[in-house]
Amino acid sequence: DLPLSELDPEVASIITREKDRQFRGLELxxxxxxxxxxxxxxxxSCLTNKYSEGxxxxxxxGGNEFIDESEVLCQQRALAAFGLDPKEWGVNVQPHSGxxxxxxxxxxxxxxxxxxxxxxxxxGGHLTHGFQTPKRRVSATSVYFESMPYRLDESTGLVDYxxxxxxxxxFRPKLIIAGAxxxxxxxxxxxxxxxxxxxxxxxxxxMAHISGLVAAGVVQSPFPxxxxxxxxxxxxxxxxxxxxIFFRKTEHxxxxxxxxxxxxxxxxxxxxxxxxxxxxxxxxxxxAATPAFKEYQRQVVxxxxxxxxxxLELGYTLVSGGTDNHLALVxxxxxxxxxxxxxxxxxxxxxxxxxxxxxxxxxxVTPGGVRIGSPALTTxxxxxxxxxxxxxxxxxxVQLTIKAKASCPGPKVKDFLEYVDSDSFSExxxxxx
Ligand code: PLP
Numbered sequence: 001d002l003p004l005s006e007l008d009p010e011v012a013s014i015i016t017r018e019k020d021r022q023f024r025g026l027e028l029x030x031x032x033x034x035x036x037x038x039x040x041x042x043x044x045s046c047l048t049n050k051y052s053e054g055x056x057x058x059x060x061x062g063g064n065e066f067i068d069e070s071e072v073l074c075q076q077r078a079l080a081a082f083g084l085d086p087k088e089w090g091v092n093v094q095p096h097s098g099x100x101x102x103x104x105x106x107x108x109x110x111x112x113x114x115x116x117x118x119x120x121x122x123x124g125g126h127l128t129h130g131f132q133t134p135k136r137r138v139s140a141t142s143v144y145f146e147s148m149p150y151r152l153d154e155s156t157g158l159v160d161y162x163x164x165x166x167x168x169x170x171f172r173p174k175l176i177i178a179g180a181x182x183x184x185x186x187x188x189x190x191x192x193x194x195x196x197x198x199x200x201x202x203x204x205x206x207m208a209h210i211s212g213l214v215a216a217g218v219v220q221s222p223f224p225x226x227x228x229x230x231x232x233x234x235x236x237x238x239x240x241x242x243x244x245i246f247f248r249k250t251e252h253x254x255x256x257x258x259x260x261x262x263x264x265x266x267x268x269x270x271x272x273x274x275x276x277x278x279x280x281x282x283x284x285x286x287x288a289a290t291p292a293f294k295e296y297q298r299q300v301v302x303x304x305x306x307x308x309x310x311x312l313e314l315g316y317t318l319v320s321g322g323t324d325n326h327l328a329l330v331x332x333x334x335x336x337x338x339x340x341x342x343x344x345x346x347x348x349x350x351x352x353x354x355x356x357x358x359x360x361x362x363x364x365v366t367p368g369g370v371r372i373g374s375p376a377l378t379t380x381x382x383x384x385x386x387x388x389x390x391x392x393x394x395x396x397x398v399q400l401t402i403k404a405k406a407s408c409p410g411p412k413v414k415d416f417l418e419y420v421d422s423d424s425f426s427e428x429x430x431x432x433x
Contacts, residue, residue, distance in 0.1 A: 025350035026390060027380075030327040030373025031181065031209060033238045034380065036287060039280045043240045048276035053266060070279050077285035078244055081215045082223060089223070090258050092245045093281060094265050094273040098208045098232035101243030102128040103140060105228055108264035109202055109255060110174055112144050117168060118177035119159070120149035122357045122364065124319075124329070126181045126206065148173070154359045157320030157329075161188060165195050172199050174253075178222060179206030182356050182371050184308075184323035189225035200253060204228040210325055212236030212375065215288045216297030219325055227252055228261070233277075236300065236326055236375045238293075239284030242277045296378060300326045304374040306384035310391035319358050319369065326374050331358045333368040337402050340366045340413045344420060345401040351393060366413050400427055 005012040022034070047070065053060040056068040056075075071093065078091045095101035106116070118129025118141075125131070130147025131139045141147060148171045150164040168176065176196045178187045189205065196203040205222030211231040213219040222229050229246040233239035245265070247257045266273075287293055301324070308318055308328040319329040332339060339355030346353060358369035372394070374387065382390070404427055408419045419425055 021350075025352050026393070027376035028351065028353040028372045028374075028390070029376070030354075030371050031232075031235045032373070033235060033375045035234065035238055035240060035280075035284065038287075039238075039240055039283045042283050043276050043280035045276055045279060047279045048274070050275050051272045052275060053272050055262060055266075067275050070275065070282060071273070074278050074282035074285065077282055077289070078246070081285050081288045082221070082229075082246070084223060084246065088249060090247055090249050090261075092247070092261055092265050093242070093278050094270065095230075095243030095245060096270060096274055096277075097241060098126075098206070098230065098243045099128045100269060101230045101232075101245050102126075102206060104264040104269050105204055105230060105245060105261065106141060106145060106175070107268055108260035109228075109257070110145060113146055114175070115146045115148065115171055115173040116141070116175045116177065117148050117150055117164070117171065117173045119180050119183070120151045122361060123149075123152045123359050124180040124182040124357075125149065125177075126179070126208070129177050129179070129206065152319075152359050157318075157359065158185060159183075159187065161191050161195070164192075165198075168195050168199055168201070173201050175202045175204060177204050177206055178226070179204075179208065181209060182327065182329050184304075184318070184320050184325055184327055184329055186220045186324055187222070189220065189222045193225040202227045202252060204230065206230050208232040209235050209327070212238060212288070212293075213297050213300065213325055216294040218294075218297045218301050227257060233281050233284065236297070237284060237288065238296075238375070238379065240277045240280035242274070242281055244281075299383065300374050300378045302384055303378050303382060303387040304328060304372075307372060307374060307387040307391045310388045311394070314391065314395050316395075328372050329356060329358060329369055330372065331369050332398070333358070335398060335402065337398060337405060338366045338368055338413070339370045341405060341416050342370055342398055342401045344417055345404060346394065346397045348420065349393075349397060351390075351397060353394075403427060 050067050051061045052064045052067045056071045074093045075091050079086050116130050119125030121131040127139045128141050130141045132142035137143045153160040178192050193203050203226045205226045208231050210219055214221050227248050231244050233242040247261045249258050304323050304326050308323045317331040317334050343355040353370050353372050355367050356369045356371040357367040361368045408416050
């Protein structure tokens with residue numbers, strides 16, 4: 001067999017350039033991280049060659065003795081990472097990613113057109129929690145189920161549990177989802193469980209963003225309060241791209257949760273598990289059990305607080321006024337600029353973050369904020385002082401964006417994106433320094 005560089009120089013070159021981009025820039029996307037070499041080795045291994053539909057010991061293909069061992073090890077380590085008793089909790093490590101994990105839960109527990117309540121996308125929720133616009137049901141979740149979002153209290157930037165409680169009593173969802181993609185504070189899982197119990201609903205937490213922090217005990221654990229917990233594996237948990245569903249081994253509303261979840265994943269939604277990912281996840285979960293991982297997660301939060309603190313000193317407005325986890329959500333509207341333009345200019349100077357809606361935003365295409373996360377740069381060894389400097393560099397980028405907007409010939413974001421890519425952008429020399 002030829003090595004990649006000889007067999008396919010085009011793909012080899014793309015990988016080399018992407019690796020260079022990842023290492024050259026400041027990676028601040030809150031949902032990204034750098035996984036370990038050991039995880040990459042497992043993911044790039046022969047485990048990818050094997051079909052293994054079914055669960056360990058109950059497969060539809062032969063030759064699975066080692067794959068079974070890998071999946072069982074992964075399951076055991078997943079339960080151990082979150083301190084779960086295998087008599088009370090089970091886990092399915094086969095979902096191909098976070099979105100299919102969530103959809104598997106919905107199809108396991110609900111009938112088509114049953115009702116759900118999740119945090120509104122515009123207020124920090126995820127697409128899979130039921131996103132729809134007035135014109136269109138966007139996410140498959142809102143196509144197949146009836147969704148009524150709950151929202152933040154715009155005056156505090158915190159989840160408005162009182163309105164959630166009132167609306168849940170009227171809407172009577174069968175499932176309530178705790179969890180977010182852009183929320184800098186902990187959820188009140190106990191309160192949400194009370195609300196769910198009052199209407200006999202299931203409570204699911206989607207801890208995709210914070211699962212590493214939960215494993216290390218630096219934020220609250222959703223497990224004591226939830227029937228189901230889902231997560232991606234590639235964000236703060238620092239594993240390969242994948243998804244996991246944890247479930248209580250009980251019955252609720254006449255549904256055996258374990259059977260329903262396992263059947264929803266396969267044969268309901270998926271075929272063969274991605275065994276290379278499951279192997280890589282087992283490695284990541286071994287790493288998650290170490291004192292170094294706990295220290296890393298403590299540093300992730302300390303860094304995000306240092307970043308948020310410096311941004312506040314520089315006069316920025318943060319949704320909820322600060323952070324208790326790995327991210328900060330900056331509302332740029334008081335600065336007279338938007339997230340789309342700032343994201344673009346920062347990209348040009350190798351600072352990678354993402355534009356993000358903030359409560360009260362009119363447009364999702366030109367949202368008023370940016371989301372900034374600390375997990376990836378913490379993996380690269382950044383500490384509080386470094387994140388103070390990162391905040392200052394972001395500030396310089398915002399100042400530059402404001403100037404560029406003033407000199408841009410057209411009013412639209414599209415005009416701005418073209419302008420800053422062009423030679424007529426007068427600050428280009430500064431960017432190229
Ligand atoms: N859930 C939450 C809260 C997320 O933030 C994300 C991804 O960003 C997902 C689910 C979906 O994960 P994936 O992109 O792996 O499908």
